[in-house]
Amino acid sequence: MTEYNFRQIEETILKKWEQTDIFKSCEDKKRDKFYILEMFPYPSGRIHMGHVRNYAIGDVVNRYLRMKGKNTLHPMGWDAFGMPAENAAIKSGIHPAKWTYENIDYMKKQLKRLGFSYDWDREITTCIPEYYRWNQWIFLKMLEKGIAYRKSAVVNWCPHDMTVLANEQVIEGRCWRCDTPVVQKEIPSWFLRITDYAEILLDDLEELKDNWPEAVLTMQKNWIGKSVGATVRFPVENSTAVIEVFTTRPDTLYGVTFMAIAPEHSLSLELSKGTEQETDVEDFVQKYLTMSTRERNIVEEKEGVFTGRYAINPLTGERIPIYIANYVLWGYGTGAIMAVPAHDERDHEFAKKYSIPIKPVIQPPEEWDFGEKAYEGEGVLINSDGFDGLHSAQAKEKITQLLEEKGIGEKTVNFRLRDWNISRQRYWGTPIPVVYCDSCGIVPVPEEQLPVILPENVQFTGMGNPLEKNEEFVKTECPKCRREARRETDTMDTFVDSSWYFLRYCDPKNEKEPFSTEKTDYWMPVDLYIGGIEHAVLHLLYSRFFTKFLKEIGLVNVKEPFVKLLTQGMVLKKWVKIEKLLEILHVSSDDSIETLIGKLTFYGDITDAKVENTTIKEFMEKNHLTLNDNAKLLFDKLNIPQNILREFEEKYGKSDKMSKSKHNTVDPDEMIKKYGADTIRLYILFAAPPHSSFDWTDSGIEGAHRFLKRVWNFVSEKLEEIKGVEYSREDFKKSA
Amino acid sequence: MELVNELYSYKGKNKKLLKEAIENLILLLSPFTPFMSDYLWRLIGNEGFTIEQKFPEYDEDALVEKEKEIPVQVNGKVRAKIKVPADVDEETVKTIAFENESVKKWTEGKEIVKVIFIKGKILNIVVRG
Numbered sequence: 001m002t003e004y005n006f007r008q009i010e011e012t013i014l015k016k017w018e019q020t021d022i023f024k025s026c027e028d029k030k031r032d033k034f035y036i037l038e039m040f041p042y043p044s045g046r047i048h049m050g051h052v053r054n055y056a057i058g059d060v061v062n063r064y065l066r067m068k069g070k071n072t073l074h075p076m077g078w079d080a081f082g083m084p085a086e087n088a089a090i091k092s093g094i095h096p097a098k099w100t101y102e103n104i105d106y107m108k109k110q111l112k113r114l115g116f117s118y119d120w121d122r123e124i125t126t127c128i129p130e131y132y133r134w135n136q137w138i139f140l141k142m143l144e145k146g147i148a149y150r151k152s153a154v155v156n157w158c159p160h161d162m163t164v165l166a167n168e169q170v171i172e173g174r175c176w177r178c179d180t181p182v183v184q185k186e187i188p189s190w191f192l193r194i195t196d197y198a199e200i201l202l203d204d205l206e207e208l209k210d211n212w213p214e215a216v217l218t219m220q221k222n223w224i225g226k227s228v229g230a231t232v233r234f235p236v237e238n239s240t241a242v243i244e245v246f247t248t249r250p251d252t253l254y255g256v257t258f259m260a261i262a263p264e265h266s267l268s269l270e271l272s273k274g275t276e277q278e279t280d281v282e283d284f285v286q287k288y289l290t291m292s293t294r295e296r297n298i299v300e301e302k303e304g305v306f307t308g309r310y311a312i313n314p315l316t317g318e319r320i321p322i323y324i325a326n327y328v329l330w331g332y333g334t335g336a337i338m339a340v341p342a343h344d345e346r347d348h349e350f351a352k353k354y355s356i357p358i359k360p361v362i363q364p365p366e367e368w369d370f371g372e373k374a375y376e377g378e379g380v381l382i383n384s385d386g387f388d389g390l391h392s393a394q395a396k397e398k399i400t401q402l403l404e405e406k407g408i409g410e411k412t413v414n415f416r417l418r419d420w421n422i423s424r425q426r427y428w429g430t431p432i433p434v435v436y437c438d439s440c441g442i443v444p445v446p447e448e449q450l451p452v453i454l455p456e457n458v459q460f461t462g463m464g465n466p467l468e469k470n471e472e473f474v475k476t477e478c479p480k481c482r483r484e485a486r487r488e489t490d491t492m493d494t495f496v497d498s499s500w501y502f503l504r505y506c507d508p509k510n511e512k513e514p515f516s517t518e519k520t521d522y523w524m525p526v527d528l529y530i531g532g533i534e535h536a537v538l539h540l541l542y543s544r545f546f547t548k549f550l551k552e553i554g555l556v557n558v559k560e561p562f563v564k565l566l567t568q569g570m571v572l573k574k575w576v577k578i579e580k581l582l583e584i585l586h587v588s589s590d591d592s593i594e595t596l597i598g599k600l601t602f603y604g605d606i607t608d609a610k611v612e613n614t615t616i617k618e619f620m621e622k623n624h625l626t627l628n629d630n631a632k633l634l635f636d637k638l639n640i641p642q643n644i645l646r647e648f649e650e651k652y653g654k655s656d657k658m659s660k661s662k663h664n665t666v667d668p669d670e671m672i673k674k675y676g677a678d679t680i681r682l683y684i685l686f687a688a689p690p691h692s693s694f695d696w697t698d699s700g701i702e703g704a705h706r707f708l709k710r711v712w713n714f715v716s717e718k719l720e721e722i723k724g725v726e727y728s729r730e731d732f733k734k735s736a
Numbered sequence: 737m738e739l740v741n742e743l744y745s746y747k748g749k750n751k752k753l754l755k756e757a758i759e760n761l762i763l764l765l766s767p768f769t770p771f772m773s774d775y776l777w778r779l780i781g782n783e784g785f786t787i788e789q790k791f792p793e794y795d796e797d798a799l800v801e802k803e804k805e806i807p808v809q810v811n812g813k814v815r816a817k818i819k820v821p822a823d824v825d826e827e828t829v830k831t832i833a834f835e836n837e838s839v840k841k842w843t844e845g846k847e848i849v850k851v852i853f854i855k856g857k858i859l860n861i862v863v864r865g
Contacts, residue, residue: 064767069790682769707740
């Protein structure tokens with residue numbers, strides 16, 4: 001009997017697969033199709049266990065359905081544009097293209113070695129011109145239909161590097177590279193009018209109801225954020241200015257006791273001019289303008305400043321103080337609110353802090369202390385003139401009617417969804433195909449001149465957009481008047497690339513159009529889409545938006561791109577902090593290394609351990625370790641075998657998503673070497689149902705491996721007996 | 737897992753049955769462990785790849801129980817277990833039961849007071865003397 005030599009088995013079979021085209025897929029109208037897709041990866045360098053799980057789930061479904069007679073499409077590709085490649089270029093001077101293609105090569109080998117049954121003839125790489133030219137083509141179609149447009153947008157700006165920063169590049173209000181305080185700056189940008197599709201994107205969620213996870217549907221619904229209410233205009237006292245607000249609660253208009261505007265609001269500095277508050281306001285606005293939007297969302301404490309000015313409640317004629325407040329977000333609604341502290345918790349908190357009156361106008365159903373808490377529910381109106389006694393629902397309608405009659409407001413449907421800013425002031429992306437001409441203005445690059453190729457010859461200094469400095473690229477001829485013109489140097493948000501790649505897989509080599517309708521008619525929609533829940537909103541919403549746009553221009557015939565969505569659970573791994581390890585062993589960091597090692601001798605063979613004559617604390621400092629680090633790192637430095645830690649991990653460890661910073665990752669390559677790809681696949685698929693997370697354990701993968709050894713041993717034991725035996729189903733019928 | 741355990745305990749000599757069971761095992765595992773499945777598929781003398789084969793389907797007929805084993809009690813004690821056709825009627829069960837050596841031993845020469853048959857479950861015999 002031969003041993004289960006998984007390495008030799010897997011390498012032999014892999015070669016055989018490569019010599020054939022068994023994973024290829026072709027349209028065949030006589031057979032039922034099934035399009036199975038896993039979210040394509042960013043080529044970050046190496047495949048991680050999360051990828052393996054994602055793709056193993058897809059692969060088992062593909063192989064099973066193939067064997068069940070379905071004509072399946074199961075492709076793979078690379079979401080290859082994006083910041084990490086450009087950051088690598090800035091830091092280490094490697095060209096983003098080289099970095100990306102090397103990663104793709106490596107990761108592709110890994111995917112093959114894991115036995116995934118992809119049709120590699122359909123591979124898509126978004127950073128090659130054959131792909132991104134169609135991003136440009138779709139953009140031009142959107143421009144033509146008025147879906148793409150240009151307006152100014154607020155961005156994080158580093159005044160030292162003269163560059164736009166992404167939210168994640170702003171650390172505590174400073175530039176990640178040079179530590180200069182970041183400012184907010186308005187620059188002209190390209191937007192896609194996704195808000196035109198808000199209503200249909202919301203309505204069609206209904207169709208996905210039984211096939212998409214409830215959580216994803218809810219997140220999309222909240223993101224679109226439809227609310228029905230009223231727009232109300234409050235005139236500013238002694239001024240021609242008017243503050244417009246949107247409210248879902250016009251029934252509380254009589255309870256307004258202050259107004260609040262966002263620091264970015266155009267009136268914020270203007271109103272306080274000449275008042276005693278002028279400098280306070282300036283300081284406050286300055287403080288918030290230097291924060292990234294993400295950081296502002298994290299600030300929990302409500303904070304504001306009085307502008308020294310008042311607005312007039314257009315229904316009651318009351319004078320209402322105007323504040324600038326951090327909890328009013330620019331870019332949502334009108335950037336200004338009417339505040340009703342009696343019936344809105346955030347307003348209540350603010351009112352208490354700044355001693356603003358709280359005026360109840362809705363009667364709560366039970367005893368209520370308005371000094372303590374806002375009553376946010378609906379109810380019967382009080383203190384509201386002629387509307388007293390009405391229920392909120394009726395009052396909303398009646399009050400809105402009155403606003404409309406008086407011309408001071410109107411019924412409004414508001415969406416939280418904003419238009420999509422696709423401009424990125426970066427190099428490694430799809431060039432936006434537009435030219436600026438002094439005489440003709442903004443001129444789209446004609447279709448026959450596509451693609452606008454991203455030039456390779458650029459310098460990565462980390463200052464500004466490298467494309468701006470490439471004169472060869474920037475200088476061009478106006479397609480209309482032939483005079484000298486300048487190219488747009490913004491590139492597209494990489495979410496554009498992934499908003500339609502699933503359509504390109506249906507017809508990946510098409511040189512005449514993004515894809516042929518005939519091919520997408522056969523393959524689309526994607527029957528099963530598998531990926532992480534982190535894409536619940538942006539990627540999935542943008543893909544739905546693109547599909548709807550492409551349907552409108554007659555390119556596809558499906559309303560929704562993904563029939564069934566599976567958001568797979570995470571692969572977790574238990575780990576123990578140094579702090580926890582010391583606690584378990586009853587050792588303090590002031591104790592000596594010798595004490596620690598002494599304690600550990602009870603848990604296994606540590607004869608090779610390095611004993612140093614210092615305290616644990618000193619040893620850690622010397623090796624740049626902190627109490628929050630993984631105990632594994634300490635073990636490495638002390639030359640103690642990892643398997644001793646295993647018991648501690650399984651018993652006391654904390655389950656966390658595998659991550660480099662926690663050092664609790666398991667490397668797929670290492671597992672392939674140790675157990676083989678079949679074992680990894682079997683383990684990862686049997687450890688938990690696909691949508692649940694699970695803890696990766698050594699005992700789990702060893703169990704899967706033992707099982708495969710058993711299968712192998714059994715079959716090889718019986719090999720002689722069954723060799724050459726032939727049978728048909730009839731043989732078994734007779735004997736029965 | 738259970739199939740592998742079951743196969744390990746198979747002591748029969750029907751080579752055709754064994755081969756079919758092994759082929760099915762290989763094919764059932766194929767979507768999960770395609771390398772080993774394809775390798776074994778070839779090793780036992782087949783060509784091509786498992787992904788090109790039909791996924792095994794269960795045999796409806798095979799899942800229907802054709803025979804049943806039911807206990808026979810004499811005066812409340814189980815004295816024998818007899819094999820009967822699954823949809824057997826009372827008379828046939830009685831005939832089979834009274835021919836059973838062990839049942840004979842406890843009933844012969846005694847007065848049969850009552851016989852109760854619960855279909856598919858049990859046969860109860862009450863005797864006197």
